[in-house]
Amino acid sequence: MKHLNQPKILFFYMIISFMICSCGGSHPSLTPPFQAEVISINLLNEPGGRTASIPFSLKKVTFKYLEKPETLSSRYFIFQSGGKAESDSNNTNLTRFYQLGVSDFYNHFKEKDNTLIPQDTFSLYATSCAYQFDLILQKIEEISGIHPDEILNKKGKFKIFFNVLSHTNNKKEKTGNAFYVSSFFSFVTTLPAKTEIVPLSANLRVIAHEYGHLIFDYLTTDFQDNSHIKEFKNDENNYIRGINEGFADLTSFTITGSTDIMGETFLVNDHDLNASLKIRNFSQSHFNDTNIKDHCNASYYCLGILFNHAYYQTLLSLGMDPNKESDRIKGYKLIVEAMKKTGKLIRSRGLMQGHFLRHFLRDLLDNISDSHFKSHLENHMKANFKNTLG
Amino acid sequence: MIFKKNLKFFVLYIFSMFFLIKNSSASSIDYSYKKLPVNSTQTNQTPPQDQKSHQRKFALGLGVTQNAKISGIEEPHRLTSLEVVIYSYYHLKNLWAIRPGLRLGMTPDQDSREHNAYSVFISESDFKSTAEVSFLFRKYFIIPVITIGGGAIFRTTTLKSNSRYISTENSSINGTSTLPFIQSQISILVPIQEEKIEFGPFARYNHIFSDSRLDWYYGIEGSIRIF
Numbered sequence: 001m002k003h004l005n006q007p008k009i010l011f012f013y014m015i016i017s018f019m020i021c022s023c024g025g026s027h028p029s030l031t032p033p034f035q036a037e038v039i040s041i042n043l044l045n046e047p048g049g050r051t052a053s054i055p056f057s058l059k060k061v062t063f064k065y066l067e068k069p070e071t072l073s074s075r076y077f078i079f080q081s082g083g084k085a086e087s088d089s090n091n092t093n094l095t096r097f098y099q100l101g102v103s104d105f106y107n108h109f110k111e112k113d114n115t116l117i118p119q120d121t122f123s124l125y126a127t128s129c130a131y132q133f134d135l136i137l138q139k140i141e142e143i144s145g146i147h148p149d150e151i152l153n154k155k156g157k158f159k160i161f162f163n164v165l166s167h168t169n170n171k172k173e174k175t176g177n178a179f180y181v182s183s184f185f186s187f188v189t190t191l192p193a194k195t196e197i198v199p200l201s202a203n204l205r206v207i208a209h210e211y212g213h214l215i216f217d218y219l220t221t222d223f224q225d226n227s228h229i230k231e232f233k234n235d236e237n238n239y240i241r242g243i244n245e246g247f248a249d250l251t252s253f254t255i256t257g258s259t260d261i262m263g264e265t266f267l268v269n270d271h272d273l274n275a276s277l278k279i280r281n282f283s284q285s286h287f288n289d290t291n292i293k294d295h296c297n298a299s300y301y302c303l304g305i306l307f308n309h310a311y312y313q314t315l316l317s318l319g320m321d322p323n324k325e326s327d328r329i330k331g332y333k334l335i336v337e338a339m340k341k342t343g344k345l346i347r348s349r350g351l352m353q354g355h356f357l358r359h360f361l362r363d364l365l366d367n368i369s370d371s372h373f374k375s376h377l378e379n380h381m382k383a384n385f386k387n388t389l390g
Numbered sequence: 391m392i393f394k395k396n397l398k399f400f401v402l403y404i405f406s407m408f409f410l411i412k413n414s415s416a417s418s419i420d421y422s423y424k425k426l427p428v429n430s431t432q433t434n435q436t437p438p439q440d441q442k443s444h445q446r447k448f449a450l451g452l453g454v455t456q457n458a459k460i461s462g463i464e465e466p467h468r469l470t471s472l473e474v475v476i477y478s479y480y481h482l483k484n485l486w487a488i489r490p491g492l493r494l495g496m497t498p499d500q501d502s503r504e505h506n507a508y509s510v511f512i513s514e515s516d517f518k519s520t521a522e523v524s525f526l527f528r529k530y531f532i533i534p535v536i537t538i539g540g541g542a543i544f545r546t547t548t549l550k551s552n553s554r555y556i557s558t559e560n561s562s563i564n565g566t567s568t569l570p571f572i573q574s575q576i577s578i579l580v581p582i583q584e585e586k587i588e589f590g591p592f593a594r595y596n597h598i599f600s601d602s603r604l605d606w607y608y609g610i611e612g613s614i615r616i617f
Contacts, residue, residue, distance in 0.1 A: 056553070121510075121512045
């Protein structure tokens with residue numbers, strides 16, 4: 001030690017430091033199928049099932065399609081971080097989206113027992129979000145008959161813009177949201193909100209709802225430009241939006257078994273906001289299109305709620321169990337099939353202004369292949385859409 | 391808690407500091423001056439004898455740093471670190487000096503609550519050790535400094551939840567990890583009281599292996615001569 005001097009000590013120190021580092025800093029060497037610890041919903045058919053009190057938990061899950069855990073890219077989607085969104089005054093519609101400052105997501109994780117363990121908050125949220133999409137893609141063929149490759153071959157991979165900064169009326173938005181942006185073939189999840197009970201981006205009910213919009217886009221427009229809808233008169237425009245939202249909620253219900261899409265999502269003191277979130281629970285709605293304005297403050301969503309309530313009543317009247325996945329899938333497949341045929345019809349003759357909703361619902365009912373299901377749905381539709389179908 | 395978990399590092403650091411001080415004080419600090427020929431003419435670049443007595447041999451410093459931005463987050467996520475550093479000095483010819491240093495840093499409880507991620511979040515506590523070498527050019531009143539170094543971050547991650555649904559107790563996220571890093575830094579120093587105190591701002595680029603969220607840091611540091 002007598003002959004040691006400063007550079008030697010420094011060198012010695014650095015070597016020892018890097019030796020210690022090499023024990024914990026190794027690059028993960030996982031192979032697919034990847035497992036990860038994420039926040040996710042407890043599905044009804046899972047071992048242990050879901051109880052009303054614990055719909056979410058932190059759990060170890062297995063991805064089917066994830067290819068690169070470092071960037072959360074998969075066979076069907078690419079994860080991106082950043083971007084800026086502007087939404088309307090109700091924070092329900094995306095009016096503009098800027099891809100400025102967007103980059104590949106950096107997923108910060110470590111490997112433990114062959115499992116990805118997220119190492120920072122947003123990696124946990126993003127990995128959880130990626131799993132929700134992976135889970136939907138695992139189920140989508142079973143529930144709708146549409147293989148994810150069918151969509152991949154038409155449009156390529158979809159993008160998920162994560163942690164997007166959302167503005168409403170040039171002010172930073174304080175509540176989180178998620179969007180499907182058809183023009184970008186993308187999904188957007190905004191930065192988290194203080195009011196979230198669980199991260200919105202990890203909420204399968206919300207993510208499945210957004211994926212429902214993609215399915216609706218495929219079935220009705222075949223991913224063709226439908227921007228001319230915006231030129232329709234207000235009511236007509238809202239009818240299409242309403243049906244779209246209803247179908248998205250139906251997709252979420254089929255995957256998760258929950259009719260309360262926005263339930264247990266936000267802790268809000270705003271009475272009106274709470275009411276509009278609660279009213280989305282279509283199993284409990286009690287209005288029709290004659291008194292819709294008196295009982296529903298959720299804008300065009302109300303139309304979707306009416307549609308879904310009729311569908312839910314149909315399941316019950318046919319003795320189907322909404323808590324049973326196979327029964328939900330049976331009903332959803334019939335709707336998807338009818339929606340696809342209706343979409344083709346609409347594309348061939350164009351959207352009919354004036355009586356769009358009436359024509360749409362009539363065509364949809366006509367295209368349901370199961371006559372028993374069709375007659376029950378028709379009865380419930382007539383009860384809910386008294387003005388339109390009466 | 392963090393001290394207990396990083397005990398191995400503390401032992402190493404204390405030993406390193408001990409040997410650094412012990413051996414450096416035994417060695418000649420200004421050997422470059424001693425090698426000058428007896429009859430050589432003293433130039434402006436060689437400090438006169440009365441200035442040599444003011445030259446630093448050892449200094450103890452304190453600093454505060456903040457990161458520039460965490461990658462992928464729209465708004466900067468500010469993480470403030472406190473650092474303590476010990477420097478030794480080799481004064482070379484032409485007003486250059488080499489300054490090896492050992493640095494300890496601590497960033498307590500970094501989390502994402504400022505980004506409203508309240509429901510569930512991961513809190514990170516860093517304990518950082520750095521061995522570094524700086525090159526100082528003492529020609530002007532303001533001293534430019536270039537530094538390179540490397541070391542390890544000993545990080546403790548803890549999953550925290552405000553959500554009634556998410557239990558954090560058995561999560562594998564809770565734990566510690568060691569992240570090696572290398573860094574380079576540019577800074578300027580302002581000496582006062584005949585170099586007894588030096589202070590100034592710096593910009594530091596960090597490359598942390600297996601965590602590329604953080605890269606640039608800014609900060610200010612001051613040091614006081616102890617020998």
